Amino acid sequence: MSETALLYDVDAETGIATLTLNRPQQKNALDMSMRIALREAVYAIRQDRSIRAVVLCGAGQDFCAGGDLRGMNVASAEEGRNRLDDLHGWVAMLLDLDRPVIAAVDGVAYGAGFSLTLAADFVLATPRARFCMPFMKVGLVPDCGAFYTLPRVVGLARAKDLVFTAREIQAEEAQRIGAVFEIVEQDRLRARATQIAASLAGASPVAFGLAKRALNQSLGADLRAMLDLESAAQGIAFSTEFHREAVQRFKDKTTPLFQWPPA
Structure with missing residues (x-):
């Protein structure tokens, strides 16, 4: 792909698709163009059986800062619900994808960014990675499937802690509570994610x-x-x-x- 909100690359030899959130100046915050690109990419991956594994990462120094607040001018409850329903179609498809999904997290994974990591089968994080469900700070509730995934990954009590307090957790705590599989140095993150994807792609x-x-x-x-x-x-x-x-x-x-x- 050319310079867009999402870079989509498929290695024909290994069958690994890499999705790179590509708005580094905005900490890869999800705007409408990125959401549309993610929907198209997830649909394409679902249909393409030559793809054996998926790596999800962010350009620059961060994974994803969540939804772009500058584009959240929602005028009514109906509009807000429709906005999320459009998003949840591809989120559900990503969660249910019958191939391994590996998230490689550096910097911030906030809000919808944290939710995206929870949709992965394996989450790798650098020592500087930070996770947060900040929705309470702006009077909103978690989205991108987090009400489903977060309690299943960390347990109900810890999910309430993270949602109600909107506190940030570092990579070590995220690993301790089960939200991170492995902590990897920043210069090895992409390579390690690809390595794990290649190994899992060798399974039936x-x-x-x-x-x-x-x-x-x-x-x-x-x-x-x-x-x-x-x-x-x-x-x-x-x-x-x-x-x-x-x-x-x-x-x-x-x-x-x-x-x-x-x-």
Whole structure:
């Protein structure tokens, strides 16, 4: 892509798509052009099966400062609801994407920026990364799916703390409460995110997609529903060529198809 609010790049060799929020002078705050570009990119990724993993990052020194307040001139409750409904379509699609999503966070991840990280499967952060749900400071409530994701990631009590107090947390606390997977030095952030994406891209796409969707449903389902889902998913996974080849490689004591940790 040329210089736009979102840079969208796909490495044809690895199948890794990189989405770079690209308004560095505004700390990559989400304006309408970026929201539209993200929607188009997420739709494109969903349709393109050659894409095996996604890396989400920010240009410059920050991940995302949240919504651009200068563009939030909402005249009515109906307009406000429609604004969020338009956004939530692609947010739900990103959350449910049947491929690994890795967020690489440097600097601020505030508001909708924090919410975007919660939509990822793995969050990497630099030591200078900062996370905040600042909505109470401007009389708003969390969005971009945070009411769903935040309690599931950090627990209900900690979610209330972060939302009600609007306090900022550093990378170490974010890791301690489960919102960050790994802390990485700034000069290694992008490379490490790509490394993890490449490793996960080597997993069975069928098994990964089935497991991710089952885990996303698990907290809202009862035991019987999850057991039924397991049976159906495992039946599909057993039938894949990936499974058959992986078993044969195990028997032959040759290099496995999927390798972790990434190296």
